[in-house]
Amino acid sequence: MSKRIDAETLSTHVRSALRSDILSGKWAPGEKLQLTDLSSHYQTSSTVVREALTRLVGDRLVLLKANRGFFVPVLSLAELKDITELRCVNEEFGIRLAVERGDLAWESELMAAHHTLERTPYRTEGDDAQLTDDWVRAHQAFHEKLLQACAVPTLIDLTCTLSDLTQLYNRWAGRATRFVNRDVAQEHREILAAALNRDAKEASKLLRSHYETTLKAIEKAGFSEDSQTSSSPAASGSAR
Incomplete structure (x- = not known):
């Protein structure tokens, strides 16, 4: 054994x-x-x-x-669009349930996850276009905690899978966020506030905007299948 x-x-x-x-x-x-x-x-x-x-x-x-x-x-941009839409629909439903079912413990854990996200360095030192591994993990943890109180294991599992797939795209097109003027930290603060205020409609709207803004950044950056190998960390010799 x-x-x-x-x-x-x-x-x-x-x-x-x-x-x-x-x-x-x-x-x-x-x-x-x-x-x-x-x-x-x-x-x-x-x-x-x-x-x-x-x-x-x-x-x-x-x-x-x-x-x-x-x-x-x-990777393909068409697939990313489908993944983003599926993620939006899934999490819009999930956050409505979470806001309805979440208790005080969930609120406390959500605030703690957000505090960790806020305090974690966002960009890699010496490369302000690259997200840090710690921030990526904290970001995923915050979004997972948002939906945890929905108490639907299948929905949560799908959320995690879609989050991983999105992260895979973001790793290869992470520098695209430089092309969009956005305050990611403020976006998270607003999502947190809506969840704590039990405003499911606002939280759903903010989550969709949060994900769609990233998609627009990748589109604006001109991400394509042809550019993946030449722009990847592995191809440039900086793989970790």
Whole structure:
């Protein structure tokens, strides 16, 4: 039993590390994920790596091609538009339920998540166009906490999946936010205020605007499939 638990723990750890590296842009869109190289990098067996990659296929963060192996997904603006709309619809419904069902504990935890987000450095030192990993995590945590009180596990799971997919796009087009004059911190303050005031209609409107503004920034920056490899951190030699 102990060996089985250890194996499950290792598999979860490798999956988490792979997920983090993919979202941070360690590999370019379309790049093949070599089992041998990954096994060496994560210091584990190819079996564990394959299991982790297979689970990430289910999360749509990895693409499995028959007889060819595992790849980082190639992104498209059309898909991002669909993902953004689905996220808006999903979270508009979720925030209405959360505002209705959330208790004092939820309010306190939401305020704490926002405080962490506010206090976390937004841009990477020396590169004001790149978001910090800590801020990205704090940002996701805040948005997850917003909907947590809806108490619908399926909705929450879908929210997390859509958040990951959006983050994957944002990593490759993160510099696009320079092209839009926006105050992201103020957007979060307004969303928080609406949730705490139990104003579901306002919170829904603000969440949609928050996501659609990012989409518009990426569109304005001219993000395309052709630009992914040449502009990616991996291609420029700055992969982490």
